[in-house]
Every structure is written in structure tokens, then in C-alpha cells.
Amino acid sequence: MKALDRRTVLRGLLGGAVVSLALPPLEAMMNRSGTAWAGGDAFPKRFGVFFWGNGVLPERWVPAAEGASWAPSPILMPLAALREHLTVVSGTRVATLNTVPHGSGPAGFLSGDNMVSNAFTRPSLDQLIARTVGSETRLRSLETAVQQTTTSLSYADAGQRNPSESDPRALFNRLFGEGFRAPGEMGMADPATGLRRSVLDAVTAQGTSLRSRLGTADQRRLDQHLESVRGIERQLQRLEENPPNLAACSRPMMPPESVPDLLGRPDMATRSRLMSELITMALACDITRVFSHLYSESVNNVLYPDARAGHHQLTHDEPGEQPQVFAILQRIMTDMASFLDGLRRVPEGDGTLLDHTLVLCMSDCSFGRTHSLDDYPILLAGGRSAGLRRGVHLRARGENASKVSFSILQMMGVRAAEFGVGNGRVTDGLGGLTA
Amino acid sequence: MRRLLPIALIALSLGCETAPATPDAGMDAPPAPPPPPFVPAPVTLRRLTQSQYANALHDLFGEAVVVPRALEPDLVREGSRAVGASDTSVSARGTEQYQDAAYAVAEQVLRNPERRAALVSCAPSGPGDMTCAATFARAVGRRVWRRPLTEEEVTRVASLTARAGTTLMDFHRGAEYGLAALLQAPDFLFRAELGVDAMARMGERRYAGYDLAARLSFFLWDSTPDDALLDAAQSGAIDTPTGLEREVDRMLQSPKARRGLRAFVSDWLQLAKLDELSKDATIFPSFSADLGASAREEVLRNAEALTFDRPADFRDFFTSRETFVNRRLAAVYGVQFPVREASATQFERVTLPSSTPRRGFLGSVAFLALEAHPVSTSPTLRGRFVRESLLCNTIPMPPVNVNTAIPAPSPALRTLRERLGAHVAVASCRGCHAFIDPPGLAFEHFDGIGRYRASDNGVTIDASGALDGRPYRDAAEFAAVLHDHWQLPECMVLRAYRHAWGQLESPRQREETQRLQERFIASGYQLRALLREVALGENFRRAAPPALTPDGGTP
Numbered sequence: 002m003k004a005l006d007r008r009t010v011l012r013g014l015l016g017g018a019v020v021s022l023a024l025p026p027l028e029a030m031m032n033r034s035g036t037a038w039a040g041g042d043a044f045p046k047r048f049g050v051f052f053w054g055n056g057v058l059p060e061r062w063v064p065a066a067e068g069a070s071w072a073p074s075p076i077l078m079p080l081a082a083l084r085e086h087l088t089v090v091s092g093t094r095v096a097t098l099n100t101v102p103h104g105s106g107p108a109g110f111l112s113g114d115n116m117v118s119n120a121f122t123r124p125s126l127d128q129l130i131a132r133t134v135g136s137e138t139r140l141r142s143l144e145t146a147v148q149q150t151t152t153s154l155s156y157a158d159a160g161q162r163n164p165s166e167s168d169p170r171a172l173f174n175r176l177f178g179e180g181f182r183a184p185g186e187m188g189m190a191d192p193a194t195g196l197r198r199s200v201l202d203a204v205t206a207q208g209t210s211l212r213s214r215l216g217t218a219d220q221r222r223l224d225q226h227l228e229s230v231r232g233i234e235r236q237l238q239r240l241e242e243n244p245p246n247l248a249a250c251s252r253p254m255m256p257p258e259s260v261p262d263l264l265g266r267p268d269m270a271t272r273s274r275l276m277s278e279l280i281t282m283a284l285a286c287d288i289t290r291v292f293s294h295l296y297s298e299s300v301n302n303v304l305y306p307d308a309r310a311g312h313h314q315l316t317h318d319e320p321g322e323q324p325q326v327f328a329i330l331q332r333i334m335t336d337m338a339s340f341l342d343g344l345r346r347v348p349e350g351d352g353t354l355l356d357h358t359l360v361l362c363m364s365d366c367s368f369g370r371t372h373s374l375d376d377y378p379i380l381l382a383g384g385r386s387a388g389l390r391r392g393v394h395l396r397a398r399g400e401n402a403s404k405v406s407f408s409i410l411q412m413m414g415v416r417a418a419e420f421g422v423g424n425g426r427v428t429d430g431l432g433g434l435t436a
Numbered sequence: 437m438r439r440l441l442p443i444a445l446i447a448l449s450l451g452c453e454t455a456p457a458t459p460d461a462g463m464d465a466p467p468a469p470p471p472p473p474f475v476p477a478p479v480t481l482r483r484l485t486q487s488q489y490a491n492a493l494h495d496l497f498g499e500a501v502v503v504p505r506a507l508e509p510d511l512v513r514e515g516s517r518a519v520g521a522s523d524t525s526v527s528a529r530g531t532e533q534y535q536d537a538a539y540a541v542a543e544q545v546l547r548n549p550e551r552r553a554a555l556v557s558c559a560p561s562g563p564g565d566m567t568c569a570a571t572f573a574r575a576v577g578r579r580v581w582r583r584p585l586t587e588e589e590v591t592r593v594a595s596l597t598a599r600a601g602t603t604l605m606d607f608h609r610g611a612e613y614g615l616a617a618l619l620q621a622p623d624f625l626f627r628a629e630l631g632v633d634a635m636a637r638m639g640e641r642r643y644a645g646y647d648l649a650a651r652l653s654f655f656l657w658d659s660t661p662d663d664a665l666l667d668a669a670q671s672g673a674i675d676t677p678t679g680l681e682r683e684v685d686r687m688l689q690s691p692k693a694r695r696g697l698r699a700f701v702s703d704w705l706q707l708a709k710l711d712e713l714s715k716d717a718t719i720f721p722s723f724s725a726d727l728g729a730s731a732r733e734e735v736l737r738n739a740e741a742l743t744f745d746r747p748a749d750f751r752d753f754f755t756s757r758e759t760f761v762n763r764r765l766a767a768v769y770g771v772q773f774p775v776r777e778a779s780a781t782q783f784e785r786v787t788l789p790s791s792t793p794r795r796g797f798l799g800s801v802a803f804l805a806l807e808a809h810p811v812s813t814s815p816t817l818r819g820r821f822v823r824e825s826l827l828c829n830t831i832p833m834p835p836v837n838v839n840t841a842i843p844a845p846s847p848a849l850r851t852l853r854e855r856l857g858a859h860v861a862v863a864s865c866r867g868c869h870a871f872i873d874p875p876g877l878a879f880e881h882f883d884g885i886g887r888y889r890a891s892d893n894g895v896t897i898d899a900s901g902a903l904d905g906r907p908y909r910d911a912a913e914f915a916a917v918l919h920d921h922w923q924l925p926e927c928m929v930l931r932a933y934r935h936a937w938g939q940l941e942s943p944r945q946r947e948e949t950q951r952l953q954e955r956f957i958a959s960g961y962q963l964r965a966l967l968r969e970v971a972l973g974e975n976f977r978r979a980a981p982p983a984l985t986p987d988g989g990t991p
Contacts, residue, residue, distance in 0.1 A: 099836045157528075158525075195603075219481040229530065
């Protein structure tokens with residue numbers, strides 16, 4: 002822990018920054034809203050998306066039995082140990098237009114609308130939730146990927162996609178680098194912080210004067226940028242405050258500078274483990290309460306170990322039962338199970354981080370070979386504090402998948418009368434999904 | 437004079453359900469009615485692309501300045517970053533990255549005595565010298581924002597600079613905050629070329645002065661205007677025909693024009709995807725992580741040579757046996773590298789052997805490896821690229837709920853051509869695949885990384901076919917057929933238009949694209965002449981006012 006000398010304090014005050022000192026224990030036990038953390042389920046509710054591209058093999062995805070007596074299907078076997086924390090929702094269909102293979106499914110399910118110009122036309126589910134639950138944290142939401150890509154399924158607004166971070170070291174630096182303090186660590190007053198905020202004020206003032214001269218669509222784009230600028234102002238403010246005293250929060254290990262390929266193939270398992278640890282700690286430290294995590298992107302052609310072609314090519318070209326596609330899905334489920342199990346291993350109050358995190362696990366179509374959006378593969382995990390009915394297989398044949406999205410909004414406390422437009426529009430959730 | 441059938445009409449006739457997909461028009465342009473008068477599209481705000489951002493910082497502060505590479509990704513819309521730039525914003529993460537980059541650059545610039553001297557012309561009387569801060573803000577602001585600052589803006593940046601100087605007890609440390617503000621402002625990150633009301637044309641905007649300077653420099657240099665261009669904007673010289681011509685010719689003679697060309701060619705041929713090139717190293721031992729970058733450099737050098745060094749008919753880009761290779765590419769192409777001791781980044785000019793059908797861009801690793809699978813070729817991907825990127829044909833999305841599987845190799849279906857043939861026998865697939873696959877099959881002599889092969893699965897390769905009615909026996913003859921295809925120059929013009937305007941053309945702008953095409957053809961297909969024609973054209977200086985919709989919703 003670093004000591005503050007008198008001069009630093011003085012410069013800090015001059016720079017307009019708040020000087021942080023060790024706080025008395027009482028205050029350190031409180032969160033920013035002043036409600037106590039220690040009260041078990043007063044822990045914040047988190048939400049996240051875990052996505053993989055190229056669909057599933059529906060016949061080996063959907064569990065045979067329904068209700069509470071379900072047993073994991075062949076593809077879901079790697080998740081068997083988490084069975085009590087999972088809810089499989091099968092049988093729903095994405096009702097919006099299926100015009101963009103691999104694109105229309107996520108757009109319809111997460112935004113409730115058709116895909117236009119290869120983009121969502123409305124904010125995605127995670128961003129709708131972030132508007133409600135993301136205002137207190139340093140980052141309103143976090144977008145990440147295992148595969149090396151900047152694409153994501155997170156849209157702040159029509160066409161405005163939030164890029165993913167797929168470099169573990171870069172993500173570590175962003176979350177736990179300069180400025181981060183684990184609970185109890187004393188802050189160094191930095192005059193730069195106050196000055197940086199003044200700079201952002203000037204940037205906002207410039208934006209405001211530019212705005213009036215723009216057309217409507219450009220105003221929206223500029224508004225999005227200025228909203229992002231306010232986002233960093235808030236980050237600077239949060240960094241000056243004392244971190245919430247969450248027992249499970251600690252500075253994670255710094256990941257290696259790069260993750261080397263194995264025989265020319267990406268080491269997805271290692272990349273997944275590193276990203277999972279960082280996301281988990283970002284939640285445990287309450288740096289964010291919303292994430293959108295892309296294991297692999299739509300139409301990805303990742304070469305997995307032992308596969309004789311890229312993932313997407315195999316989904317179309319592999320004949321018969323598609324044993325290689327099956328093996329790839331099992332690998333993805335194994336890494337997904339590790340991620341969820343990592344959340345379960347973090348104790349929070351009388352439960353775990355997984356209890357306080359609702360995770361929506363999904364892909365871009367049901368059967369990769371045909372790009373079908375019937376019987377859409379949906380798996381919900383954790384979410385005890387959100388009121389998810391867990392440990393069941395809910396067979397909702399023919400129901401609009403948007404109802405699941407609407408239920409998620411409700412569970413996360415978002416006040417909304419409807420979700421989606423056109424065929425994607427619903428005004429109620431899916432029966433039987435909440436406890 | 438030949439009239440051109442708008443490409444959109446041809447695309448309409450192509451349904452996946454309806455064969456034949458090949459236009460009957462063949463290689464010659466069908467007659468088309470004269471276009472209606474040009475109607476400009478509304479002005480739009482364009483965000484700097486990644487390359488424009490880096491180029492601008494290098495031009496402003498010196499090549500040695502290190503610009504962070506982790507930046508908001510470009511949006512690719514309709515296959516173009518230039519079009520995407522008119523549609524994208526800055527995400528929360530991107531704003532953080534611009535902030536980090538701004539401070540990193542400001543620090544490098546203002547803590548280096550030489551660079552600092554070029555930016556701060558006054559000697560500060562103290563850490564909070566407001567007069568010197570205003571001088572700094574005025575001079576640097578004009579260069580960074582590509583226009584003079586208003587007095588209010590000067591005061592805003594200067595007081596920030598002076599206050600930071602006072603806090604940090606160092607004027608130049610304070611100036612870092614002033615510069616960081618200039619670099620994070622939307623006035624730098626976005627191109628707010630909004631024009632002024634045109635006197636001559638009611639209800640239109642006109643690009644003049646600083647707006648025009650920025651528009652020209654981002655088009656021709658992929659970067660911010662230099663001082664000479666800003667001075668020509670200030671004096672009004674740029675708004676006279678001779679002054680404009682002088683500036684455009686000066687810009688085309690500058691080495692920076694090569695960057696502009698590289699940006700155009702990279703966007704047109706989607707060369708950025710080479711960064712993510714991934715191949716199974718067990719199948720392709722000559723694959724290496726830097727092969728993609730080498731392949732891109734080869735293509736860009738060829739484009740530069742044809743445009744600037746030995747100006748020639750740009751269609752030779754597709755037929756030439758001359759190319760630039762480094763050691764890696766020489767190994768893939770099976771040619772002797774002419775220099776004994778050479779680093780991996782050294783490129784040399786070579787002539788490809790006539791014994792293989794490898795010709796021009798479509799014989800390059802950039803095309804052959806990118807438009808393929810990690811383990812094999814893909815005639816469908818290669819054919820789609822030729823159709824969409826080189827001929828500007830429109831291909832509908834594949835239908836859903838159909839079996840997309842290609843039959844496995846069997847004694848009856850040995851080669852990929854035979855297996856794809858079975859696929860095309862399915863009616864719902866035939867319409868599109870009969871249009872897409874044949875041009876791709878012309879390249880079956882080159883494997884998934886671009887190495888020549890004579891056979892596939894033990895069977896001698898048949899690369900013959902016909903492109904819109906003109907037959908070819910192999911990729912070399914295909915290149916010659918493409919060279920003379922009427923849609924190739926038309927498509928190049930459309931790509932140049934999208935790059936320059938940052939918008940998709942609509943029928944209302946066809947008069948301009950048709951004019952450009954006629955001039956391009958008249959110049960003997962010189963790309964430099966096309967770029968010059970775009971920049972000097974009156975329509976490049978016209979725009980409609982910003983579009984206002986009452987609900988602010990998406991169209």
C-alpha cells in the first residue's frame with residue numbers, strides 16, 4: 002500500500018480530485034447506495050449473455066425428459082454437474098424474418114426485430130438491462146470475446162454495436178490496471194483525474210455545439226458518442242470513490258501477453274479460461290453488472306483440435322451424424338461449464354456469484370446446416386436472486402422466443418410493457434420460467 | 437456513346453428460384469436510357485477510419501509518433517469502410533481507447549523538445565500563461581480540427597491548458613491536456629464537413645474552403661489536410677478552378693497519395709481481412725502468421741505501380757504476370773527470389789512463370805487464400821468475390837431451411853467441381869450457385885493457400901467455364917475475359933464513388949457515376965485519372981442539407 006505525502010495531497014486538492022483515505026469500517030461495509038452488502042440477497046443482480054456461433058445439433062441438444070426430471074442431453078453432458086443451476090428452454094422459435102443466415106436469430110431474439118444492413122435496429126437485451134442495473138458501476142456493461150474478434154451482439158442503439166475485447170491482457174489492463182483498487186486498498190490522489198474530467202467537459206461542450214448543425218440520424222450518432230464520453234466521466238468518478246467492500250473481490254492474476262496457437266489452431270480453452278476469470282472478477286468486484294460474452298462469432302470458421310475443417314464449414318459439409326460438429330459443441334459446452342462453475346465458486350453472502358447472475362446461453366440458429374430458427378437453443382443459468390425457476394427443462398413448443406427475452410427483462414427489474422416489434426413483439430413473458 | 441444498364445436492374449432479374457442467372461447481355465454493356473440530372477445526397481457526419489486516425493496523427497505530429505493500435509473498429513457496411521464511416525458512432529470502449537490514445541500522443545508530442553517547439557510558438561511567462569495558451573490553442577486547433585477555432589473554442593481549450601499548467605506547475609504539461617481535448621473532440625474524430633448554403637442552387641449545400649480541403653485530403657491522402665491546403669482554403673484559392681486543380685495535382689504528386697490509394701484498394705478488395713487469415717498448418721506447411729500481411733503488401737504494391745510508378749491501364753491489375761514478392765510469397769508461387777540475402781519484409785519485382793495460369797490479383801495469395809476455407813478451396817467464396825467485388829453484381833442471401841451440405845467425396849463425385857455440381861442440381865440452389873460457382877471454379881488450380889496444383893483428389897483439374905457468355909479454359913484466360921468485361925470498369929467507378937462520398941450511390945447520382953466512367957474509359961482506364969476526375973468534378977462539391985426526420989427514428 003502506498004503512502005500519501007503532503008505534497009501529493011496538496012496537488013490532488015489543487016487538481017480538483019477527491020482525496021481518498023482509508024474509511025472507517027462502517028462506511029466500508031456499505032455499497033454506494035448505502036444499503037448494506039452483508040444482507041445476503043441484497044447483492045446486486047447481474048445479467049450476462051454467453052454466445053457461441055453456428056448453432057447446435059437439435060436432436061442431441063434438446064433433453065429427452067421435460068420438467069424437473071430432465072437429464073442432460075448428449076451435447077449438454079459437460080454441464081451435468083451444474084444441472085440444478087440450469088433451465089433449458091426448448092421449442093421456442095424466433096418469429097422475426099430469417100433473412101440473414103446466422104444473423105437473424107440473435108437479432109430477433111436479443112432485439113426483437115429483423116436484421117437490417119447486417120445490424121440490429123434496436124438496442125440489445127443486455128443494453129436494455131444495463132440502462133436499469135448498470136448506472137452504479139464503473140462500467141455500464143462489458144463486451145468480451147474468446148475468439149479473436151471485435152464483433153459482438155451488444156447494440157447500444159440501432160446500428161451502434163459495442164465492440165468486444167478478446168485480448169485477455171488488454172481486458173485485464175482495462176479492468177484491473179491503473180486506477181483499480183481492491184477493497185481496503187488506499188487510493189493515491191492523482192491530480193490528473195480532475196484534469197481529465199475537465200477535458201471531458203470541454204469535449205462534451207464541443208459536441209453540444211456541433212449537434213445543432215446535424216441531421217437527425219447524425220445527431221443520434223453524436224449523442225451515442227457523447228453518452229460514451231459521459232461514461233468515462235463516470236468511470237473516473239467511480240475510481241476516485243472507495244471500492245465496494247465485496248469480500249470476494251481481489252486483483253486477479255495478470256494474463257500472459259498473448260496466448261499462442263497450438264499447431265496453428267487457436268487455443269480456445271486457454272483463452273476461454275483467462276477471459277472467464279476476468280469477467281468473473283469484474284462481477285465480483287462490482288466493476289460491471291452486465292456482460293455480453295462471445296465465445297465464438299456467427300459463421301466462425303475456427304479450427305478446433307482434431308477437426309478436419311473449420312467449424313462453419315463442418316456444419317454445412319460434414320456428412321451423416323456430424324461427429325466433428327458434435328465434438329466441437331462438447332468443447333464449447335465444457336468451456337461454458339467452466340465459466341459457470343467459476344461463478345459458482347465465488348461465495349457471496351449465503352449464496353454464490355452464480356446465484357446473483359442470470360446467464361443467457363445461446364447460439365445463432367438451431368440446426369447450423371439449415372440455419373433454422375425453430376426450436377431455438379436457449380439455456381438459462383444461475384439467476385436465483387432474479388427469480389429464475391431452475392433445474393428444469395421447459396418445453397415451450399411454438400412459443401415466440403421474444404417471450405423469453407421479455408421474462409429476462411422482468412426478472413432483471415426492467416420496467417417494460419412490451420419487447421420487440423412486428424412479429425418479434427410480445428407483451429408478456431414465458432409461463433413457468435420464474436420461480 | 438454507350439449507355440449503361442443500371443446494375444440494380446440486372447440484380448433484380450436474379451432470383452435464387454429463377455434460372456438462368458447469367459445475364460444474356462454477355463460482355464457488352466446493354467443500352468440504357470440517359471440518366472436524370474444529378475441530385476446530391478444529404479451531408480453526413482463521417483467518423484475517421486482507423487487508418488485516417490493514424491495517418492492524421494502522423495501527419496500532424498511526425499511519423500515517429502506511436503499511435504496506439506487498439507482503437508474503435510471500423511464499421512464495414514455494404515462491403516465498405518468508407519460507407520460504414522457515415523453510419524457509425526463511438527462505443528463506450530472506443531471512447532476510452534480514443535482517450536488513452538489522445539494522452540499517449542499528447543505526451544509524446546509535448547515532452548519532446550523538437551516536436552513541442554513546432555507546436556508552441558510562444559514562450560510562456562508562467563505555468564498558467566493564458567495568452568500563450570490561446571496562441572497554442574489557436575494554432576494547433578486549426579491543424580487538428582482542420583478549420584480555425586471560434587473565439588469561444590479558443591477560450592475553452594486555452595483555459596483548460598492554463599488551468600492544467602497551473603495545477604501541474606508546468607505550462608507544457610498543461611498543454612498536454614489542451615491537446616488531449618482537441619484530439620478527443622468530435623471535431624477531430626468526426627468529419628463535420630457540412631458545407632454552406634449554395635447561392636447558385638436553391639436548397640443545396642456547397643463544399644468550399646476548409647470543408648473542401650478536408651474532403652479532398654481524406655479522399656486523396658486518407659488523412660488530414662496539410663498547412664498548404666489549409667492556407668489554400670483560407671485564401672479561397674481552393675474555390676477557384678485553377679486553384680483547385682493546382683491543389684489536386686499537388687496532392688496526387690505527393691507520396692501521401694499512395695496512402696490514399698492504399699486505403700481505397702484495401703477497402704475495395706477487403707484486404708483488412710488478411711489480418712485474420714487462418715489456415716491449417718498441417719495441410720498448408722507454407723502458411724505462417726505473417727503471410728496475410730505479405731499478401732496484402734503485394735497487392736498494394738501492384739496497385740501503386742500501376743497508378744503512380746508506371747501508370748497503365750488498371751485492368752492489367754488482373755492480367756499481369758509481373759508482381760512483387762517477398763521470400764514467403766516467392767515460395768508459394770514457386771518463383772526464385774531474386775535476392776540471395778533478404779529480410780522477410782523485402783519485396784522484389786518478379787515475373788511469374790507462364791507455365792501456370794497465375795495472373796494478376798486473382799492469382800495472388802490475397803485473393804486465393806482469403807476466399808477459401810482453412811483446409812480447402814472454396815469456389816463459392818471465390819466466385820462470390822468476383823461477382824460482388826469486381827463486377828458489382830448483387831447476390832441474394834441463401835434461403836433458409838434448405839440442406840446446404842455438399843456431398844462427400846465418392847467414386848462418382850471425386851473433385852470439388854463434381855461435388856458442387858451435385859449441389860447445383862437442387863433447384864433452390866441452382867439459381868444462385870450457377871451464377872456464383874463457375875467463376876470460382878476457374879481457380880481450382882490453386883489450393884486453399886494459393887499454391888499451384890494440377891489435380892484434385894487424384895483427378896486432373898478442369899478449370900474451364902464461361903463468364904457471362906465468354907468461354908475460358910483456365911484462370912489465365914479467365915483473367916483476360918474479366919479484363920474486357922464491361923462491368924469491371926463500371927464496378928471500379930462505383931467503388932471509387934462510395935469511397936469518395938462515403939455513401940452508396942443511388943439512381944439520383946447515376947449521372948455522376950456515368951460521367952466518371954466515361955472519363956475513366958477515355959483515359960485508358962488510368963486509376964489516377966479517375967481519382968483526379970472525382971476530386972475535380974463539380975458534383976464532389978455539392979450536397980443536400982442534413983436530413984431531418986420528426987421522430988428521429990431509423991428509416
